Amino acid sequence: MTNLSPLVYWSQTKQTLLLKVDLKDAKGAIADFSPVSVNFSANGHGARGVNAYKFELHFYALIDDENAAFVVSDNKIELQIRKLEPEWWPRLVATPQKPHWLKIDFDRWRTEDDGEVEEKPRDVRQDYEKEYADLQKHELGYIKEKTKKVYMIFYNLAMFVGYLYIMVVMGVLYYRDGVDSIAKTYANVGNAFKFIQLLQYLEVMHPMFGYTKGSPMVPFFQVSGRNFILFLMIDIEPRMYAKPVVFYVFIIWSLVELVRYPYYLAQLLGREVGLLTWLRYTIWIPLYPMGILCEGIIVLRNIPYIEETKRFTVEMPNSWNITFDMVLFLKIYIMLLILPGSYLVMSHMAKLRSKKLGKGRAKRRQHLHAD
Structure with missing residues (x-):
């Protein structure tokens, strides 16, 4: 069975991230944060009607997972996250390609002077972590650990x-x-x-x-x-x-x-x-x-x-x-x-x-x- 993902709208300040999950009457919401990602699941009324929805996001940079939280209201779920280092991110996710269900929350969108944010050089293995691990396993027969x-x-x-x-x-x-x-x-x-x-x-x-x-x-x-x-x-x-x-x-x-x-x-x-x-x-x-x-x-x-x-x-x-x-x-x-x-x-x-x-x-x- 295909996993259903809800619509997620994101915005940022220099210090924080706000993710708004478009789910109404959500039940059993769980957000499992790590320094580099979030795994979310809940039951509610979303783009595909009343269903179980879930998604996983790997962030562009590190977050303060110890103090991340989420709040459930009647028509949405808000994930409140602090960046580990105060800076403007050119995008939310690690990879240049974003999921189709991830949108910009234009009502709250802010960038540094509302201009372009310069993207730092990145390791492609970090951006495509799962794909790189699969390639290693296919070529070597095992995954090299750090x-x-x-x-x-x-x-x-x-x-x-x-x-x-x-x-x-x-x-x-x-x-x-x-x-x-x-x-x-x-x-x-x-x-x-x-x-x-x-x-x-x-x-x-x-x-x-x-x-x-x-x-x-x-x-x-x-x-x-x-x-x-x-x-x-x-x-x-x-x-x-x-x-x-x-x-x-x-x-x-x-x-x-x-x-x-x-x-x-x-x-x-x-x-x-x-x-x-x-x-x-x-x-x-x-x-x-x-x-x-x-x-x-x-x-x-x-x-x-x-x-x-x-x-x-x-x-x-x-x-x-x-x-x-x-x-x-x-x-x-x-x-x-x-x-x-x-x-x-x-x-x-x-x-x-x-x-x-x-x-x-x-x-x-x-x-x-x-x-």
Whole structure:
């Protein structure tokens, strides 16, 4: 059955795009945005009567997909999109040929000084991505993937295997020895956990080299927070090895990553797995508070050991003429971890969850006038 596409009218400013989809009484509207495209589907009354309509557009340049939205009203659907870089586009789509159902919204049309917009040189392989992939597959028997994508697939796969190994070892030992295995958790998987946690610092460099979006500071603080607990609060104090809280924090950290890395793999491979997406943006709700609680207990258990050994404490007099009280630092750390730290982390995840899982929920707006 041939897919039906609705009439779509587009206009732009230097910063934004507005796409008006000509569908009346639309139901079940979904707009799935990526940095380079949008996939849209809905049921409604369009050019071919009441039908299911869908379309896909590959944009001329990058958009801010995280803040893209759409609004459904009685006689149209508006897709509101911000350009990643403020500039005038000579056209909406990547290819010079536009779909027959894509029209200019002349009522809102604007260009730079209402003149011609100069088109930048483009890579034809980008403009005809699907056709180029088909040609590669026909000539070579396979599709050449970008080096960055191949690296990210192997990285995420390796990290998933690492955390899966840790969980399997802990599970097998617990099945065999019962609660007696809890005290031996660090002896059995501690070295593997240290290796994989150090490897996570690669995620700080990924955004620096353009392999992922976002700021390197976010993964830096996340990875460093875990490594502070792992290396300075557990590894350096042998009396912590047998504590049950170490077993629980390893379980919590591993469960988070056993969902996160497969989700990233699915995104890299262009697969949308509904259950995996839901788990990625939901499993943190019980696990993050439990993880913060366990990390706080580990720090609290270390305070008497630090007071006894004076580890990391710098007292006067010394050649640097400075003093540092590690016990005081840990008390401040716990307060920051429990109050502002937990709030910032969980509010950030709540916003991401709302954006990702609420994408298909269009805000309804009352129809005020006929188009």
